[in-house]
Amino acid sequence: MRSFIKTFQTHGFYLAVGLWKYPQAHCTVSFRICWTPARNSRSPSSSFVWIGAIERDGIKRLVAKSERFLCTGQTMAIGSGEGTNQELVSTNLEETLPARKLLTLVIIHHEEKVLLGMKKRGFGKGYYNGFGGKVEKGETIEEAAARELEEESGVTATDMEKRGILTFHFDNDPVLWEVHVFYVTKFLGDPYETEEMAPSWFSVADIPYDTMWADDPLWYPLLLTGQRFKGDFFFTNTTTLTSHSIGVVESVS
Numbered sequence: 142m143r144s145f146i147k148t149f150q151t152h153g154f155y156l157a158v159g160l161w162k163y164p165q166a167h168c169t170v171s172f173r174i175c176w177t178p179a180r181n182s183r184s185p186s187s188s189f190v191w192i193g194a195i196e197r198d199g200i201k202r203l204v205a206k207s208e209r210f211l212c213t214g215q216t217m218a219i220g221s222g223e224g225t226n227q228e229l230v231s232t233n234l235e236e237t238l239p240a241r242k243l244l245t246l247v248i249i250h251h252e253e254k255v256l257l258g259m260k261k262r263g264f265g266k267g268y269y270n271g272f273g274g275k276v277e278k279g280e281t282i283e284e285a286a287a288r289e290l291e292e293e294s295g296v297t298a299t300d301m302e303k304r305g306i307l308t309f310h311f312d313n314d315p316v317l318w319e320v321h322v323f324y325v326t327k328f329l330g331d332p333y334e335t336e337e338m339a340p341s342w343f344s345v346a347d348i349p350y351d352t353m354w355a356d357d358p359l360w361y362p363l364l365l366t367g368q369r370f371k372g373d374f375f376f377t378n379t380t381t382l383t384s385h386s387i388g389v390v391e392s393v394s
């Protein structure tokens with residue numbers, strides 16, 4: 142996390158500005174506060190202006206705005222909600238951003254063919270997909286991608302490269318699924334069937350999109366032509382894709 146906070150005093154006003162960057166969460170939180178302190182305990186009213194914003198993946202969202210604030214002496218706590226401000230939301234990142242679950246997805250592209258696995262159980266059962274799963278506590282996203290690939294297909298990637306980030310929104314789940322997509326062309330070992338996946342090779346022209354997640358035809362062509370991308374996909378009833386946005390980006394780190 143990169144951050145700074147600065148305070149100034151001028152003409153009877155106090156000003157504080159702050160900025161926090163959370164590169165892991167692709168997120169920047171900033172605020173500006175300006176206030177005049179209460180003059181004495183019999184006159185506890187002071188003016189107070191607070192503007193806060195969260196910027197995530199290039200989208201800025203105003204989260205707090207306050208024009209007059211009643212406070213007594215030292216009780217002016219940022220984000221406490223004390224006072225008359227109706228628009229005050231929160232300065233707590235956890236409360237203002239929806240929870241996210243991190244997952245990985247590895248696609249192997251080798252000699253004009255793509256390795257996909259038929260999911261045998263759990264989420265996505267009956268669909269062909271790349272290999273991946275949830276990032277576990279204490280491991281990096283890259284470590285999770287390599288582990289899931291080995292567990293589900295038996296192969297070890299030797300040139301894994303992150304190429305995309307896909308966010309899935311399900312109408313029956315308040316948690317966003319953030320799937321990090323990795324591209325592999327070199328690996329060790331021969332793929333074999335595991336408890337979770339039955340792998341098969343498909344030529345690029347015959348990728349079985351009709352037995353895959355509905356988002357796949359929207360980003361596989363980008364992946365297989367060397368591009369980096371970010372996308373948002375909205376599903377109802379878990380599997381019906383209702384809307385999406387996807388774009389090519391310079392970097393996905």
Ligand SMILES: COc1nc(N)nc2c1ncn2[C@H]1C[C@H](O)[C@@H](COP(=O)(O)OP(=O)(O)OP(=O)(O)O)O1
Pocket residue numbers: 244245246247263264265270271272273274275309318320354355356357376
């Ligand atoms: C909703 O659209 C999706 N499209 C695609 N292409 N892939 C998806 C979508 N939603 C999830 N995925 C991927 C992400 C992961 O690779 C798997 C799901 O992982 P899973 O639930 O199987 O995670 P594991 O950690 O392996 O789980 P268990 O060990 O508990 O079975 O699907």
